[in-house]
Amino acid sequence: MTLSKSVPARPRPRPLAWLFVAMLVSLLAGCASVQTSGTPAARGPRSEAMVQAEALAQQAATQGGAQRLQTEKQIDTLLAALDNPTLQREAAALPAGHALYNYAGRALLRRGLPLPRPFDRSAWKFDAGNRPPAESDGYRPPVKLAVLLPLSGNLATAAAPVRDGLLTAYYGETRRRPDVNFYDTSTGASAAYDRAVAEGNDFVIGPLGRDEVGALFNRGALPVPVLALNRAQVPPPAGNASFSLSPEDEGLAAAEFLLDRNARRVLVIGAEDDTQRRAVAALRERLGERGGVVTDVVGEGTADFAPFAAKDGGVDAIFFAVKGGSARQLLPRIALAGLGGKPRVATSQLLSGTGKPEDDRVLDGIAFPSESWTTRGVRGLPSAASVAAVLPNAKGGAARLFAFGYDAWLITAHLEHLANSADGIAGATGVLRIDGFGNVQRTPAWSTFSNGIAVPLADAARH
Structure with missing residues (x-):
């Protein structure tokens, strides 16, 4: 049986942590638009x-x-x-x-480069239906919104910060807001979607699982449009969209970061979990497409890196697909192999297991993709530290999922604007745009460690 729980547009104040969410209303000032900028080069011979x-x-x-x-x-x-x-x-x-x-x-x-003009929407277009007219900033939310998340079962822990981030953004909006209905997908996402449609919702956020998204998109045309919270092998049907924090995106971003700095021969140190393997595969593929190469992929237990450093052609940079604790142990060995001065880039997993500056100073100089909210702050949203002090689901590693949920609301409320414009929105996870196929493209912020503290990398973010 699918669980449905309605949230009224203007709910009564809630106790404990949710009292803080209500207090955010007076502090939140909406989202910021990021204008497309830059002038493309004059046309030359066609390649x-x-x-x-x-x-x-x-x-x-x-x-x-x-x-x-x-x-x-x-x-x-x-x-x-x-x-x-x-x-x-x-x-x-x-x-x-x-x-x-x-x-x-x-x-x-x-690549984080500006569009010369908006995408062509002849094949993929979004219909806002009978919603009230848009505000001047493109704000045009649904009338009745369904959110499909695993509210029970093994995945409920991961879904909780997504839910809380979404509701924080929702309650912080002072303009017209839709009724929100939550549907539990733990017993089947397709059934939850069908119930959301039958109960009159005009837009759906979710589901969260990759297989669930794939099954939904494989149905073809959907009666109620969806912003899926993952990316499947199947592209979104026309009028639907997908948004994810995929490891593949991090691998692509890292490859572009290195290529921009003329680092084409990259030694990869990777963990064995699926998330890190996917990031490494994306990095390898992108480097290969653009004339670079992964010289070797070695495990985090490697004791001696000298043989890899001595290979013909050498090593231009190092990519860490490991957590912070492993990286701290690896760096002395990297230095002994003569690679200590090479550019170093990591996945966002580098933050996992950090937090003590006296221990993390060894990580200084490593660049990694990060969320705008946790490193730079986002206009209208209190700092990550202040939110985490009241909401446990926004603390530590969960902060990333909290920011993801926050942005899911922003995209939903501005989807028509994103679909019809080349502009982006400054979200909690980065700058958000939607491509011509319904995929939300995220330009992450970049950070590094300085004196053992994660700080913004000033010259890395190109909007």
Whole structure:
């Protein structure tokens, strides 16, 4: 039996931690828009990669299923081989409605580069239905909102900070808000979605699991649009969207970060869990597409790094796909191998197991993707420390999921604006945009350690 729980638009004050959420109303000032900026370079000769990508984009428009996914992978590989000025120039030169523009625009967003114009929405468009007119900043939330999360069972612990972040943003909005209904997906996400539709909700946030999202998107056209909280192998049907904090995105971001600094030969030190393996695979693929290489992938238990440092061609940089405690133990061995001065980049897992500056000073200088809220702060949202002091579900590693839930509300309330504009929204997890295929693209903030404390990396974030 699927559980449904309604939250009225203006609820009574709640005890304990939720009293703090109500207090946030007076402090929250809405979200900030990030304008697209920059002028693409003047058009030059067309590259062979762009010519091939154009032909493939025409094919993809007539394909479906696995065949289309394979063609799109080839397009992404060709575009990844272009340098930034060439990609910007040739994307800007594509005529309106061209089949390749959405792929080129997505490639630009993944590099943190501005779009020359909004995405073409002829194939994917969002219909806000009968909602009241939008506010001047694009705020146009649903009338009745369903949230699909595992409220019980093994995944409830992970879902709790997502829920709390979403509700913090919801209660902090002083303008019109929808009724919110929560549905428990622990007994089946598809059944929860069907019940949400039957009960008159006009928009759905969730589900959370990758397989659940895939099963929902495989149904094709959906009667009520969805913002899925994960990314599946299946693209979102027209009018639906997906948002995730995937390890693949971190691997891609790390690869772009290194390539921007001319680091093309990267030694990877990775843990064995699935999350880190996925980040490493994405990093390896992106480096390969853009002329770089992973020289070796070694485990965190490696005792001697000298043989890897001595290989022909050397090592330009090191990528850590490990937690902070492991990184602290690895760095002396890295220094002994003569690699101590190389650029070092990590996944966000580096923060796990940190928090004592006297121990974490050894991590100084390692760059890692982070959430804007936890490192720089977000306009309208109290600091991560002050929220964590009252809400346990926003503390430590859960802060990332709290920020994710917060942004899920922002995207939902501004989805029409994001769909029709090249602008982004400054969210708690980073700058948020939506590509031409319904995928929310997140440009993360970047941080580093200084004197054992995580601080913003000033020159890393390009919006």
